[in-house]
Amino acid sequence: MLNTILPILIFTALALAVIGALRRIRLWRQGRPAPVNLFKGLAALPRRYLVDLHHVVARDKMISNTHVATAGGFVAAAVLMILVHGLGIASPLLGGLLLLASASMFVGSLFVARRRINPPARLSKGPWMRLPKSLMAFSVSVFLITLPTVGLLPEGLLEGSTSWFLVVVLVGLVAWGLGEMFFGMTWGGPMKHAFAGALHLAFHRRPERFSTKKGGGGRSTGLKALNLEDETAPLGVEKPADFTWNQLLGFDACVQCGRCEAACPALAAGQPLNPKKLIQDMVVGMAGGSDANYAGTPYPGKPVGEHHGTPHGPIVAPAALPEGASLVDAETLWSCTTCRACVEECPMMIEHVDAIVDMRRHLTLERGKTPNKGAEVLDNLIATDNLGGFDPGSRLNWAADLNLPRMADLQQVDVLLWLGDGSFDMRNQRTLRALVKVLRAAEVDFAVLGDEERDSGDVARRLGDEATFQSLAKRNIATLSKYRFQQIVTCDPHSFHVLGNEYGELGGVYEVRHHSTFIAELYDAGRLTFSPWKGGSVTYHDPCYLGRYNGEFEAPRNVLKALGIELKEMERSGSRSRCCGGGGGAPITDIPGKQRIPDMRMNDVKESGAELVAVGCPQCTAMLEGVVDTSAEVRDIAELVADALVERPAGEASGASRQPAATPTAEEVIV
Amino acid sequence: MPHNVNTLNDAELSVAVLVSVGRHPLTGRARRADHDARAVEMALSLGDASVQLMHAGDGGEACGDAMRGYLGMGISRVKRINQDPDADVVPALANILRFAAPQLVLTGTRAETGEGSGLVPYLLAETLGWTVVSGLAEIESIEQGVATVLQALPRGKRRRLKVRLPAIATVDSSAPAARQSAFGPARRGELADCACASVTDELQTQWRVQPARKRPKRLKIVKSASARDRFKAAAAKADSGGGQLLNDVTPEQGAEAIFTLLKEEGVLR
Numbered sequence: 001m002l003n004t005i006l007p008i009l010i011f012t013a014l015a016l017a018v019i020g021a022l023r024r025i026r027l028w029r030q031g032r033p034a035p036v037n038l039f040k041g042l043a044a045l046p047r048r049y050l051v052d053l054h055h056v057v058a059r060d061k062m063i064s065n066t067h068v069a070t071a072g073g074f075v076a077a078a079v080l081m082i083l084v085h086g087l088g089i090a091s092p093l094l095g096g097l098l099l100l101a102s103a104s105m106f107v108g109s110l111f112v113a114r115r116r117i118n119p120p121a122r123l124s125k126g127p128w129m130r131l132p133k134s135l136m137a138f139s140v141s142v143f144l145i146t147l148p149t150v151g152l153l154p155e156g157l158l159e160g161s162t163s164w165f166l167v168v169v170l171v172g173l174v175a176w177g178l179g180e181m182f183f184g185m186t187w188g189g190p191m192k193h194a195f196a197g198a199l200h201l202a203f204h205r206r207p208e209r210f211s212t213k214k215g216g217g218g219r220s221t222g223l224k225a226l227n228l229e230d231e232t233a234p235l236g237v238e239k240p241a242d243f244t245w246n247q248l249l250g251f252d253a254c255v256q257c258g259r260c261e262a263a264c265p266a267l268a269a270g271q272p273l274n275p276k277k278l279i280q281d282m283v284v285g286m287a288g289g290s291d292a293n294y295a296g297t298p299y300p301g302k303p304v305g306e307h308h309g310t311p312h313g314p315i316v317a318p319a320a321l322p323e324g325a326s327l328v329d330a331e332t333l334w335s336c337t338t339c340r341a342c343v344e345e346c347p348m349m350i351e352h353v354d355a356i357v358d359m360r361r362h363l364t365l366e367r368g369k370t371p372n373k374g375a376e377v378l379d380n381l382i383a384t385d386n387l388g389g390f391d392p393g394s395r396l397n398w399a400a401d402l403n404l405p406r407m408a409d410l411q412q413v414d415v416l417l418w419l420g421d422g423s424f425d426m427r428n429q430r431t432l433r434a435l436v437k438v439l440r441a442a443e444v445d446f447a448v449l450g451d452e453e454r455d456s457g458d459v460a461r462r463l464g465d466e467a468t469f470q471s472l473a474k475r476n477i478a479t480l481s482k483y484r485f486q487q488i489v490t491c492d493p494h495s496f497h498v499l500g501n502e503y504g505e506l507g508g509v510y511e512v513r514h515h516s517t518f519i520a521e522l523y524d525a526g527r528l529t530f531s532p533w534k535g536g537s538v539t540y541h542d543p544c545y546l547g548r549y550n551g552e553f554e555a556p557r558n559v560l561k562a563l564g565i566e567l568k569e570m571e572r573s574g575s576r577s578r579c580c581g582g583g584g585g586a587p588i589t590d591i592p593g594k595q596r597i598p599d600m601r602m603n604d605v606k607e608s609g610a611e612l613v614a615v616g617c618p619q620c621t622a623m624l625e626g627v628v629d630t631s632a633e634v635r636d637i638a639e640l641v642a643d644a645l646v647e648r649p650a651g652e653a654s655g656a657s658r659q660p661a662a663t664p665t666a667e668e669v670i671v
Numbered sequence: 672m673p674h675n676v677n678t679l680n681d682a683e684l685s686v687a688v689l690v691s692v693g694r695h696p697l698t699g700r701a702r703r704a705d706h707d708a709r710a711v712e713m714a715l716s717l718g719d720a721s722v723q724l725m726h727a728g729d730g731g732e733a734c735g736d737a738m739r740g741y742l743g744m745g746i747s748r749v750k751r752i753n754q755d756p757d758a759d760v761v762p763a764l765a766n767i768l769r770f771a772a773p774q775l776v777l778t779g780t781r782a783e784t785g786e787g788s789g790l791v792p793y794l795l796a797e798t799l800g801w802t803v804v805s806g807l808a809e810i811e812s813i814e815q816g817v818a819t820v821l822q823a824l825p826r827g828k829r830r831r832l833k834v835r836l837p838a839i840a841t842v843d844s845s846a847p848a849a850r851q852s853a854f855g856p857a858r859r860g861e862l863a864d865c866a867c868a869s870v871t872d873e874l875q876t877q878w879r880v881q882p883a884r885k886r887p888k889r890l891k892i893v894k895s896a897s898a899r900d901r902f903k904a905a906a907a908k909a910d911s912g913g914g915q916l917l918n919d920v921t922p923e924q925g926a927e928a929i930f931t932l933l934k935e936e937g938v939l940r
């Protein structure tokens with residue numbers, strides 16, 4: 001009897017799964033076209049899954065082992081099951097393998113079940129709570145029906161008239177398992193993540209993120225430019241269908257593991273943002289419906305069930321409609337600091353920040369609704385090329401006594417020192433002065449653009465004003481193209497990121513270094529000597545735009561080590577560093593929460609027991625120093641280095657001997 | 672007068688806003704003029720009034736940039752009356768207003784470029800025979816051809832006025848700030864050029880224009896010993912102690928009073 005029922009069950013489930021898959025694909029294809037190499041992507045899929053995805057999952061060893069057992073077991077069991085029970089190839093070898101696979105899956109599902117006993121808050125509940133049971137139903141039933149194939153059970157056991165009860169139970173279990181695993185996979189059950197996730201990996205919008213056999217697997221963090229020439233292209237994303245199809249596919253891949261939400265500083269501060277919920281809202285919008293079925297942490301202060309959307313309806317309600325009448329409230333989008341902690345944590349490699357900025361672009365470029373000081377800051381950038389609306393001619397006022405060499409006079413140097421908009425900020429001016437002192441001590445051949453420099457456009461871009469960003473970027477690129485230099489050095493990670501990762505698409509390709517990297521190199525080359533550190537204990541705060549955006553975690557630590565400082569690391573440091581709250585224009589849009597992000601970060605500093613926190617970013621300095629009542633001092637690495645400088649004895653040869661080494665490279669550039 | 676204002680209701684209210692080319696005080700870049708943009712904002716806040724923007728000028732590159740700034744507020748077109756660079760725009764504007772016949776004309780108190788005398792609304796009102804109101808802070812209602820408005824007076828005071836339409840009203844920085852100008856609508860908006868004979872401003876051709884010098888500020892002399900007094904003095908508003916309120920006087924008497932004041936202050940010698 002089983003031999004007739006099983007093939008019917010299996011092939012019905014498969015057929016339904018195919019129909020579901022086609023429907024799902026139709027949902028994704030509502031999105032706009034995207035240039036994706038389908039074939040290459042599919043070919044790269046196994047590696048992307050087995051290497052890159054597991055690289056992220058493996059940060060939690062328990063889960064990664066569980067996932068290998070369960071998913072590996074399932075994939076093998078599914079294929080073998082189709083062969084053995086669907087097509088009736090009852091070879092003992094296949095049967096044995098199938099037993100192994102389903103056993104492995106069962107063991108995995110036990111661990112899945114264990115995690116669900118007292119699930120952490122970041123995990124979604126709802127249908128996800130039944131998943132371990134479904135996994136068990138599938139693995140157990142497949143195991144049992146396969147036993148006769150390998151002769152472990154007498155063939156007749158399930159044939160006799162007395163065993164009808166056993167058969168009904170088994171068939172029921174098989175149907176449940178198949179329903180969740182095959183049917184649910186494409187019809188929107190928890191297993192959807194496997195189907196959508198695999199295709200998402202294959203057709204990811206940033207293929208550069210993945211490694212290849214030759215290595216690589218770099219960071220790809222620069223935002224993608226809007227084509228402003230094409231007047232018919234939408235300016236950002238207004239409705240779910242304005243995302244590209246592979247972005248929609250990416251949202252659908254979310255497993256609701258909540259790793260992103262656990263890392264999100266905005267959520268922790270009680271601002272109305274939760275990256276996981278945001279991704280789920282995009283799924284709701286893509287499929288049409290309300291968020292009432294969402295079973296995870298809501299946006300703080302926003303009850304679930306009040307928002308709904310459609311693929312072609314606006315994501316953020318236009319001013320004419322009351323708040324909450326749409327998919328997402330604007331303040332949710334404006335809470336994000338673009339710190340990329342969510343993207344870094346996401347095992348499905350979903351690009352939250354891209355999506356958020358896409359939607360911000362619509363709000364700023366089409367609706368003119370950048371909140372709070374946003375409009376003023378953008379107007380300043382347009383009129384004066386700097387955030388504060390200062391006279392562009394006063395950019396170098398802070399350095400009036402330093403006699404800084406100008407590019408306009410020298411035309412060609414080794415290092416172009418990019419000052420950034422921190423030039424107008426009195427606190428950052430101290431950092432800049434320190435940096436200049438260090439460069440001079442190491443006899444670096446450098447110059448500044450002076451009044452020719454403009455804001456890099458970082459804030460404009462992250463506030464969604466792509467037009468102002470591109471205008472600033474193009475003019476900066478034109479200025480830079482007048483001069484010859486080997487590299488740009490800056491103490492501002494935001495400028496670093498934009499110049500290094502985002503100007504390229506607009507035609508400006510530069511070798512950019514953060515000052516900590518450059519100082520580390522100078523030290524290694526023996527061009528700087530430090531007196532031993534006499535201060536108290538020190539910790540280091542990784543700026544998001546230096547660390548997660550550009551992968552520079554080591555150089556600042558090396559510099560601090562060279563200073564003789566032994567770091568007391570904070571619990572969240574390196575790639576898991578918590579944002580200072582200063583990125584993405586968040587201090588400008590200033591969405592209220594229960595607490596402030598910099599306060600939480602200074603609390604981390606306090607918990608580390610350090611008396612001083614070293615930073616490498618003007619934003620971080622401003623945000624962290626703005627925290628009242630702290631025990632720790634905030635100093636930029638450049639300041640610490642400048643304080644520790646020891647004059648090298650006059651006539652030391654090393655300075656002169658390096659000179660010839662540097663000059664030929666300068667000439668290479670000219671040729 | 673073209674309309675029978677009494678039969679009008681809000682739905683048909685038509686508002687014209689005269690906009691000019693602004694100039695950023697630090698960089699001199701063309702932009703929407705702050706006061707004019709506030710006038711546009713006020714017009715847009717009137718609910719379902721039909722709003723028309725008009726500009727008379729030489730249509731240069733700066734003009735395009737500035738007009739895009741207004742379009743970005745969600746305006747679909749600006750009617751641009753092209754004039755010679757040395758033209759007096761009042762006749763052209765008067766012409767077009769007579770033809771377009773709006774019930775209410777809003778504009779900034781004074782332009783940021785060109786002569787910037789702030790006289791255009793008055794000259795237009797004189798030519799058209801309409802009422803002119805200065806320093807509008809808010810339009811409270813418009814019913815039966817009468818607008819109830821709040822006029823801003825110094826130090827945050829407001830005066831409620833009833834104005835019979837059609838009228839010309841000027842807006843300064845006491846009106847609500849202009850909404851953000853967005854790139855999308857600015858790019859889509861239309862600059863509808865139309866020609867109108869230029870009348871050369873003969874007087875202006877004889878002027879010599881030079882950059883303004885920063886005017887010296889009158890320093891407050893604070894004679895006080897305690898920090899509290901100094902703080903109070905610093906926080907106090909500029910005091911115009913010796914004011915004089917003239918009610919029911921003849922224009923001659925008024926002019927005489929102003930003349931005396933200007934002499935006292937050393938403006939006229």
Ligand code: SF4
Nearest residue numbers: 254255257258260346
């Ligand atoms: S977006 Fe990524 S990290 Fe966040 S819940 Fe979904 S899969 Fe997990």
Ligand code: SF4
Nearest residue numbers: 264336337339340342
């Ligand atoms: S980028 Fe940072 S602030 Fe924004 S959603 Fe992700 S974790 Fe939260």
